[in-house]
Amino acid sequence: MTKVLVAFATRFGSTREIASAIAAELIAEGIEAVAAEATSSLNPDDYDAFVIGSPLYGRKWMSVAGMFAAITSERINGKPVVLFSVGTLGVGSPEAGRTEHDEFVARLKEVAPKLNVISDEVFTGYFERSNLPWYLRIIDRFAPTPQGDHRDWAAIHAWANLVATKFKG
Template sequence: MKVLVGYATAAGSTEGIARWIADRLSGRGYDVVTHVMEEGTSTAGYDAYVLGSAVHDRAWLPAGAAFLRHQRKLLKGKPVWLFSVGLPGALRGPLRRWAGMEAATILGELVDEVTPVEHQLFTGVVSKGAFGRFGALAFRAVGGCFGDFRDRAAVETWADGIADSLDTVKAATIHRPY
């Protein structure tokens, strides 16, 4: 089975997560292509899709959202997993919980285009430089921390769940009597 792992990134951490997912799926025997989601990226010829974007202002990056919009006919009826990469893990206490709840907001903007099997929100690299001087000060003031918060084990566990589901689809296809 052929799987497309697509990503939209501003600063690179989402690409890293996409590659971890791709490596895990490859390790489970899937034929995986990892590619940036942009105009011209073909979605034809795949059996399943794992698509993810960095989050800015509680939404996918425009390139990722546009990709889903343009490809929705092709994605219809195919198994699609979505992931978003934001900053909940860089916050503490109630703010972290509040930021974690943005998953529903992010997904709400995307479900017109696809009905994913699952949507997962990860935390990426949160860097001071990306926020600008005022934004960085405000972020620190609410207890935010800068750094690489990517949790490879959590990403791989999620990818394993995807592989488990695909294994089931594969087995059902192979054993279909006609």
């Protein structure tokens, strides 16, 4: 049986909920999966495949997720990896959200060329203005993001199902 680690970073919990939904979908497909925050205490040797995700802020992942992917890439060399990003740029412009994600994934592959990325996806997230630090609230005034939960759960579950198919191979 394939054992999958769904490693994630989150600032306000939205990405944790997406990672949990992905793990639940993998489990429903007969794959042993666990969702856990990306930390150095996770042992990649214990898993056969990986899902790694983070919110996108300023065209990059939270550092803990990016570092997890880059640092563990040597140890997970050859094992299948899928990546997902969560962001709000795609709420107003799906193309811009996709571009931001694609550019980050390309940079990650340059830093960690041994990551065997077999799939990647970007999802819109949850946005609440009150969660922003003061300096981002100022920026948000010029290009406001609509508040609320913009996650497309049907798309998340469909992608997780596709990932399960790839992991079953």
